[in-house]
Amino acid sequence: MELRSVSKHYAGVTAVDNVSLKLFAGEIMCLLGENGAGKSTLIKVLTGVEPPTAGQVVVGGQPVHFGSARDARRLGISTVYQEVGTLPLMSVGRNFVLGQEPKKGRWLARRLDLVEANRVAVHEMQELGIRRVVDGNQMVGTLSGGERQALAIARAVHFGARVLVLDEPTAALGVRESGLVLQLLMRVRQKNVAVLLITHNAYHAVAVGDRFVVMRRGQVIAEFSKGTETLPAVIRLMAGGDELSELAGLTGEGQWQVS
Amino acid sequence: MARSETGGLVSAVAVFVFFAITAGGKGFLSQTGTSDWINTSSQLGIVALPVGLLMIAGEFDLSVGAVVGATSIIVAMCHGYYSLSPWVGITIAIVVGAGIGLLNGVITVSTRLPSFVVTLAMMLMVDGASIGVANALTGASSISAIPTGSSRVIFASSWDSFDVSIIWWAALAVLGTYLLEKTQFGNWVSATGGSARAARLAGVPTSRVKIVLFVASSLGAVLVGIIETLSFSNGNVTLGADYVFTAIAAAVIGGVLLSGGYGSMLGTVFGSFTYGIASMGVFFLGWDADLTDLFVGLFLLLAVLANNLLRRMAVGRDAGVPS
Ligand SMILES: Nc1ncnc2c1ncn2[C@@H]1O[C@H](COP(=O)(O)OP(=O)(O)O)[C@@H](O)[C@H]1O
Numbered sequence: 411m412e413l414r415s416v417s418k419h420y421a422g423v424t425a426v427d428n429v430s431l432k433l434f435a436g437e438i439m440c441l442l443g444e445n446g447a448g449k450s451t452l453i454k455v456l457t458g459v460e461p462p463t464a465g466q467v468v469v470g471g472q473p474v475h476f477g478s479a480r481d482a483r484r485l486g487i488s489t490v491y492q493e494v495g496t497l498p499l500m501s502v503g504r505n506f507v508l509g510q511e512p513k514k515g516r517w518l519a520r521r522l523d524l525v526e527a528n529r530v531a532v533h534e535m536q537e538l539g540i541r542r543v544v545d546g547n548q549m550v551g552t553l554s555g556g557e558r559q560a561l562a563i564a565r566a567v568h569f570g571a572r573v574l575v576l577d578e579p580t581a582a583l584g585v586r587e588s589g590l591v592l593q594l595l596m597r598v599r600q601k602n603v604a605v606l607l608i609t610h611n612a613y614h615a616v617a618v619g620d621r622f623v624v625m626r627r628g629q630v631i632a633e634f635s636k637g638t639e640t641l642p643a644v645i646r647l648m649a650g651g652d653e654l655s656e657l658a659g660l661t662g663e664g665q666w667q668v669s
Numbered sequence: 670m671a672r673s674e675t676g677g678l679v680s681a682v683a684v685f686v687f688f689a690i691t692a693g694g695k696g697f698l699s700q701t702g703t704s705d706w707i708n709t710s711s712q713l714g715i716v717a718l719p720v721g722l723l724m725i726a727g728e729f730d731l732s733v734g735a736v737v738g739a740t741s742i743i744v745a746m747c748h749g750y751y752s753l754s755p756w757v758g759i760t761i762a763i764v765v766g767a768g769i770g771l772l773n774g775v776i777t778v779s780t781r782l783p784s785f786v787v788t789l790a791m792m793l794m795v796d797g798a799s800i801g802v803a804n805a806l807t808g809a810s811s812i813s814a815i816p817t818g819s820s821r822v823i824f825a826s827s828w829d830s831f832d833v834s835i836i837w838w839a840a841l842a843v844l845g846t847y848l849l850e851k852t853q854f855g856n857w858v859s860a861t862g863g864s865a866r867a868a869r870l871a872g873v874p875t876s877r878v879k880i881v882l883f884v885a886s887s888l889g890a891v892l893v894g895i896i897e898t899l900s901f902s903n904g905n906v907t908l909g910a911d912y913v914f915t916a917i918a919a920a921v922i923g924g925v926l927l928s929g930g931y932g933s934m935l936g937t938v939f940g941s942f943t944y945g946i947a948s949m950g951v952f953f954l955g956w957d958a959d960l961t962d963l964f965v966g967l968f969l970l971l972a973v974l975a976n977n978l979l980r981r982m983a984v985g986r987d988a989g990v991p992s
């Protein structure tokens with residue numbers, strides 16, 4: 411799918427200004443930028459939450475108009491939100507199938523197939539490398555933050571996501587948990603899903619990304635592929651100047667070469 | 670893992686043991702005493718089950734008491750005052766009750782006001798309208814109505830002082846449990862109360878879920894209004910006043926979280942038993958009936974504390990419940 415010259419204005423504010431973007435199956439595209447750069451607004455347009463002020467959203471070569479996030483999801487575009495994906499007081503299995511519950515029986519006896527729900531949930535999470543979750547009856551609230559992200563991602567992939575959008579999935583996570591989520595994204599990539607990872611953490615981005623887009627003040631200021639830019643350069647681009655990298659003392663290049 | 674109804678079971682057993690010891694010699698343990706507390710529990714229980722479901726979906730209904738009163742006056746007026754078949758009043762009461770529930774639901778989901786406020790306003794309006802209509806048409810707000818025929822059998826019969834309301838209650842508890850635990854709708858109820866936003870993102874029609882449950886909670890109140898009016902052979906606007914908070918208390922004592930998202934029908938049954946046992950125990954002790962509230966209040970407080978503890982055990986320290 412792609413965005414063609416998309417802009418989004420809010421009363422007085424240009425949140426996204428003439429941005430074009432292409433996503434490919436089996437690739438992780440990283441959307442980078444500081445807070446307020448317009449990343450969240452761009453994905454709202456991409457996922458049908460908000461219509462663009464100008465420009466087109468194109469899926470499979472056809473321009474589309476999403477009336478809602480549900481329209482986008484029907485075309486296989488799923489979003490995983492950082493805080494609001496899962497329900498802590500429900501089981502892993504029940505969370506996993508929510509909204510798409512498997513059923514058994516007929517007529518009045520038509521009911522939830524909880525055995526199947528638990529089986530699918532555990533199987534899909536194991537498949538994405540979450541080994542610690544073995545019981546679908548486990549409460550989601552007892553999972554770690556990374557495992558909860560994994561549940562949300564596994565669910566989206568299982569229910570047919572072709573494009574998976576993640577807005578700051580690692581923002582609230584510690585180092586190990588972030589690693590878990592990033593590893594999982596690489597597994598999702600292997601399933602031939604197009605992944606759009608939004609982050610302001612350049613380290614996380616270069617660890618998994620295939621292609622990178624850097625936004626600032628609503629505009630794309632740089633686009634590059636894996637291995638063509640150094641990490642300090644990426645950080646400099648995001649900050650829009652040399653101040654941050656000087657502060658961090660990241661002036662030497664070479665040892666930060668992205669591979 | 671501790672189940673949500675454990676606290677309700679403990680409460681019910683604790684009040685029972687207390688009154689078995691203190692009031693056992695005064696008739697509490699006799700057959701009449703036993704049927705009294707089970708009958709009382711069943712009437713509250715029928716209201717509390719759908720109220721509990723609604724609370725699991727994250728909403729309150731304070732208008733149930735007013736709906737019991739409105740039902741009572743409608744049934745008694747049609748049957749006792751206008752001498753129509755009891756089924757006329759019953760049908761009108763069901764339609765009116767469903768309408769009130771529908772209004773509660775539609776107003777709550779469309780205005781996004783707290784249902785606490787919406788249903789409080791509804792309670793006042795329904796109470797006022799019931800008294801007004803009854804006085805205008807009959808000149809009284811308490812009307813006698815002696816049940817006859819099939820309506821008597823279905824709503825007002827009893828065996829050895831055990832009322833038919835117990836059967837209604839048991840059937841509704843089984844139905845409610847099935848709905849909540851075994852169906853897609855039940856999954857949606859828990860999700861809606863756990864986080865309406867997360868549920869909507871997963872494609873759950875949360876507004877429809879809530880509206881259906883508001884209607885159900887009103888219909889539970891209608892059923893109890895019919896049962897009480899025909900069993901007492903008297904219709905009264907103030908009949909359901911007690912249910913406003915006791916139904917919520919029964920659900921909470923039974924482990925339903927005030928914040929929604931978690932709870933069970935079996936727990937709500939135990940919560941209703943707690944209330945029924947306490948109120949009849951106090952009666953057999955010869956104490957003032959108001960002392961019932963002392964016990965119910967105490968168990969409510971303990972239940973809220975225990976629920977919070979259980980939830981923390983179940984979901985871990987850091988798991989906040991998003992709204
Ligand atoms: N609903 C809105 N109304 C008005 N301004 C908005 C709205 N949403 C975002 N903005 C503005 O658009 C700009 C980009 O915001 P956002 O897309 O959230 O950035 P990012 O996700 O990169 O931090 C900011 O200046 C923000 O204040």
Ligand SMILES: [Mg+2]
Nearest residue numbers: 446449450451
């Ligand atoms: Mg953002």
